[in-house]
Amino acid sequence: MDSLATRTDSGWRLPAVPNLHSHAFQRAMAGMAERRTDPADSFWTWRETMYRFAGRMTPDTMHAVAAQLYVEMLEAGYGSVCEFQYVHHQPDGTPYDDPAAMSLALVEAARDTGIRMTLLPVLYMTGGFDGRPLGERQARFGHDVDGYLRLLEKLRALESPDLQIGACFHSLRAVPEPAMREVLAAVPGTMPVHIHIAEQVGEVQDSLALRDARPVEWLYDNFDIDARWALVHATHLTEDETLRIVASGATVVLCPTTEANLGDGLFPLRDYLDAGGRWGIGSDSHISISPVEELRWLEYGQRLVTRRRNIAVGISESVGETLLHGALANKPAVTGIDTSGDWITLDDSAPTLAGATQADLIDRWIFSGNRSAVDTVHVGGQALVAGGRHRDRDAIAARYGAAIRQLLA
Numbered sequence: 427m428d429s430l431a432t433r434t435d436s437g438w439r440l441p442a443v444p445n446l447h448s449h450a451f452q453r454a455m456a457g458m459a460e461r462r463t464d465p466a467d468s469f470w471t472w473r474e475t476m477y478r479f480a481g482r483m484t485p486d487t488m489h490a491v492a493a494q495l496y497v498e499m500l501e502a503g504y505g506s507v508c509e510f511q512y513v514h515h516q517p518d519g520t521p522y523d524d525p526a527a528m529s530l531a532l533v534e535a536a537r538d539t540g541i542r543m544t545l546l547p548v549l550y551m552t553g554g555f556d557g558r559p560l561g562e563r564q565a566r567f568g569h570d571v572d573g574y575l576r577l578l579e580k581l582r583a584l585e586s587p588d589l590q591i592g593a594c595f596h597s598l599r600a601v602p603e604p605a606m607r608e609v610l611a612a613v614p615g616t617m618p619v620h621i622h623i624a625e626q627v628g629e630v631q632d633s634l635a636l637r638d639a640r641p642v643e644w645l646y647d648n649f650d651i652d653a654r655w656a657l658v659h660a661t662h663l664t665e666d667e668t669l670r671i672v673a674s675g676a677t678v679v680l681c682p683t684t685e686a687n688l689g690d691g692l693f694p695l696r697d698y699l700d701a702g703g704r705w706g707i708g709s710d711s712h713i714s715i716s717p718v719e720e721l722r723w724l725e726y727g728q729r730l731v732t733r734r735r736n737i738a739v740g741i742s743e744s745v746g747e748t749l750l751h752g753a754l755a756n757k758p759a760v761t762g763i764d765t766s767g768d769w770i771t772l773d774d775s776a777p778t779l780a781g782a783t784q785a786d787l788i789d790r791w792i793f794s795g796n797r798s799a800v801d802t803v804h805v806g807g808q809a810l811v812a813g814g815r816h817r818d819r820d821a822i823a824a825r826y827g828a829a830i831r832q833l834l835a
């Protein structure tokens with residue numbers, strides 16, 4: 427396999443990495459849910475903290491938080507982001523004067539920073555597989571199908587090479603089957619479709635109890651899933667489900683640092699790679715914003731359970747090269763965006779890269795040290811990051827600091 431690293435006059439050049447899963451507002455709470463509130467603390471108790479933060483966001487704070495997040499993404503080597511946006515309305519569920527206000531705040535943040543965005547307005551209708559209504563804290567997430575399609579239509583008018591719109595179902599818990607069908611029938615057949623699925627054991631158990639099928643099994647039994655589908659997490663899979671995902675050409679979006687932080691479980695990576703599955707990475711809750719750390723922990727999780735080394739090795743013998751190839755391959759179907767011209771350079775003076783060759787550069791970038799080695803980032807021909815710093819880093823950080831103080835007040 428040819429290396430993704432090329433030597434240029436300005437140092438080692440690599441493709442920028444697409445970030446396939448983000449909830450921008452969660453950047454504001456990263457590191458603030460790490461105290462035990464109950465011996466049974468879990469994903470579900472974390473979610474209560476997360477809902478409290480979601481409840482405080484306004485279009486202005488959303489804009490400030492997302493701009494800071496996107497600066498950090500670019501500085502880490504991501505060139506594009508899929509934004510899974512479900513905080514749509516005022517806290518009591520009343521739409522803003524402009525029902526797209528929150529989504530537009532994210533679009534503005536992407537424009538401020540220069541990151542490419544696939545905006546995924548989320549359909550969120552029910553509080554569980556049993557179809558129960560949204561809880562009080564979920565009120566601002568909700569839409570009926572018509573309102574959702576109007577939002578999609580409005581946002582699609584903004585599409586450009588830097589901004590694409592996709593369809594998005596929060597999860598099988600949150601969207602009843604008829605609504606999924608209506609949306610899929612109404613949107614173009616090439617539009618990316620993203621969904622959270624099978625992240626937690628509790629979700630698999632509920633699905634078995636109420637639908638007599640596991641989430642991924644149920645999805646494949648009931649819908650034609652193809653390459654435009656992004657299945658976020660898909661942590662808990664049987665062998666049969668794993669093979670059905672591979673055969674469909676869908677992309678599994680792995681978010682290793684968030685999945686570790688939330689105690690989700692471990693995706694069956696080796697089996698999935700053996701079968702030829704497509705995957706990508708996302709920073710999701712933004713507990714970490716680094717493609718290096720996502721890829722490193724994708725591999726380390728597997729090492730820890732198998733008690734072996736060098737697991738994610740495919741046609742290449744380099745783990746780093748294999749991982750980076752995987753994270754970059756086949757993304758237009760799930761992003762709608764052509765990122766092939768976006769690239770980063772690494773800092774030639776970084777001690778961790780001293781004496782690197784094309785054969786070991788990517789392994790060293792991913793597995794050695796913690797100081798970011800990203801020097802420049804070029805998106806759509808523009809240098810957004812130079813010397814490791816985004817061009818508007820300071821102004822955006824100042825606005826972020828003010829927004830956080832307001833959120834925490």
Ligand code: NGQ
Binds near residue numbers: 449
């Ligand atoms: C979310 N996040 O929507 O932000 C979810 C939690 C849920 C992650 N799963 C809420 N990482 O799944 O209900």
Ligand code: ZN
Binds near residue numbers: 510658710
């Ligand atoms: Zn998510």
